[in-house]
Amino acid sequence: MIKKELLTQKNIFEKKELMNFKDYLGVVNQYIIDNFDKNTSSTIEAGENPPFSTKMLNHYNIFLFPNQHIHKLYMSVKEIIDNKNENKNRYYIRGWLNYYNRGQYLDWHQHWCIDRRSYHGFFCVDVENSYTCYRYKDGENVFVNCENGMLVLEKTYNNVHRTSEWFHETPRITVAFDIHPLDVVLSKQDQINYWNPI
Numbered sequence: 575m576i577k578k579e580l581l582t583q584k585n586i587f588e589k590k591e592l593m594n595f596k597d598y599l600g601v602v603n604q605y606i607i608d609n610f611d612k613n614t615s616s617t618i619e620a621g622e623n624p625p626f627s628t629k630m631l632n633h634y635n636i637f638l639f640p641n642q643h644i645h646k647l648y649m650s651v652k653e654i655i656d657n658k659n660e661n662k663n664r665y666y667i668r669g670w671l672n673y674y675n676r677g678q679y680l681d682w683h684q685h686w687c688i689d690r691r692s693y694h695g696f697f698c699v700d701v702e703n704s705y706t707c708y709r710y711k712d713g714e715n716v717f718v719n720c721e722n723g724m725l726v727l728e729k730t731y732n733n734v735h736r737t738s739e740w741f742h743e744t745p746r747i748t749v750a751f752d753i754h755p756l757d758v759v760l761s762k763q764d765q766i767n768y769w770n771p772i
Contacts, residue, residue, distance in 0.1 A: 595643040631670035669751035695727035
């Protein structure tokens with residue numbers, strides 16, 4: 575535990591599984607590039623040059639892709655949420671791929687529900703020598719030194735976060751997700767097709 579609202583879990587995947595997952599996400603990234611219109615509007619406010627797969631996050635849910643590694647990640651997140659769901663809320667999840675090339679990063683941003691019943695997280699696939707920084711309302715900055723195979727989960731308090739700029743020739747790869755109660759999902763009528771129960 576890094577902070578009360580910020581949880582990490584390591585070693586969900588074996589090293590070989592993580593390499594296979596990385597290869598699969600390369601295929602997913604290329605699918606998004608080939609099949610999504612570059613002129614599609616994006617509501618992402620996280621800097622001038624976010625990854626294309628991130629800009630398109632409102633148009634797909636990576637947890638609906640049929641793949642054993644996606645399923646394993648989903649089940650790992652579900653187990654954590656089930657253990658934390660004391661009020662028995664009906665939660666829904668939507669995930670997306672962050673596939674950073676050299677020079678890309680996500681600037682300060684927050685996720686659209688500032689609600690103590692909601693969560694945001696990401697899973698590190700290939701991220702070594704990078705970080706994510708969380709800035710809380712009291713001005714405290716919390717740095718998460720990202721490691722391959724690490725899962726990070728936070729309640730969506732009124733905070734912002736950003737990633738470090740990526741300086742390597744090979745891509746930085748994470749799978750990110752939002753988890754909200756059903757009533758919050760239904761308040762976003764234009765996005766309800768992209769959520770599935772967790």
